[in-house]
Amino acid sequence: LTETPAPKAKRELIGQITYDPANHAFEDETLEHARRKSVSVWRRRSVRQQVVKHLRRIASEHGLTNEVGQFFNNKGYPPPHITLASMLRMYPRRNVGPSMPRSQRRKTQSACRPR
């Protein structure tokens, strides 16, 4: 008796996995355009999240956590109608910190920072 061996499963890849950024491009121009757009949107979003995180930290140092916090929803970024310009208009410079030369400001802040 001879047994027919079971057919081996096809081991085909479905993507183009690589760490090399030079090989990330699609041959199809439409897809490549979409890919670049997706990457740039992601980059912008991640930079914006970093900025918001930084802004929150500054706000907490100046006791403005609630005022700044109300602009950010759970996703960590403000709704589209809130822009940086509109926030600056609403909270002018006098509210977010003393206006003085950078060197003095740093000295003052480090002196005031709790040990």
Place this chain on the structure above:
Amino acid sequence: MPDSALPFPLFVLAPPRSFTTLVTGMLSQHPQIYGGPELVLFYRPTLHRLWREGRNNRIDDAQIRHGILRFVAEVYFGEQSDEAIQGAEHWCAARQHLPNGEVFNELRRKVAPFHLIEKSPYYSINPEALQAINTHCPDARYLFLTRHPVAQGVSANTLSKGWYTRNLNSTDTRSGEVVYDPQTAWHDLNMITLRFLEADIPPDRYRRVKGEDLLANPVEGLADICRWLGLRDDEAAMEGMQHPETSPFSCLGPISALFGNDPNFLRNPYFTPSARRAVPELDAPLPWRDDGYGLREEVITLAREFGY
């Protein structure tokens, strides 16, 4: 000692975020096994190219070298200090043009009679790396760890603030848009590993294990692996393996080579037994997609083959 007389090495193969760090950390605490950090030696043909090209052709990809530097510092200089790391850099520089397989076998000779354990998720990305392992270590054993695609995807998306899929070019174009989706990487990395194991490695030299099963029942799972490898499976060995924190590599390294492994593990290298979590449905919408798409047919088929 000739290479053929050395204790066989053990390679843990799996895509990133598949419990490889924890499982390798546990296995490395077996009394007959030594290892821990990701050496990544086979990812490039020589140390020179590993230093020059890193993971993605960037010369500043320094983290990829931390594992080999910490390992050499510990094994040859007896400590992991900045001075020892400097010595390890000299050690590597002296071997920069040797094939990395020879460098790996030199490390095996150094740690003999222990079995050297190595895991680097990068190997699953690069079929040439897997072939290089087989060429230089024809007696190697392979532990192929799997994880549920949805759980792995959720975990991978938290890695590097979501850059995992972008670095790996893990895309899905079913919707006509290019969506970065970890399921493609899960499928292809597992597939590359399966292709290698099924085509080039005799069945008795590799074993596929579900990571969830192993961590839910570590004593039985680890003992089973030890018996397969022909190693001790007594109570003392099992007890030791449940304390990966005792390894000299289960912590952050000196400032000149901080990592060499998953930073989360290095900060918290403990194994905490926990009850098995509910397995996500394979045909449900994916939690990381807001367009309602689920797993691809190919991914579901492979996940079912793995027993999910």
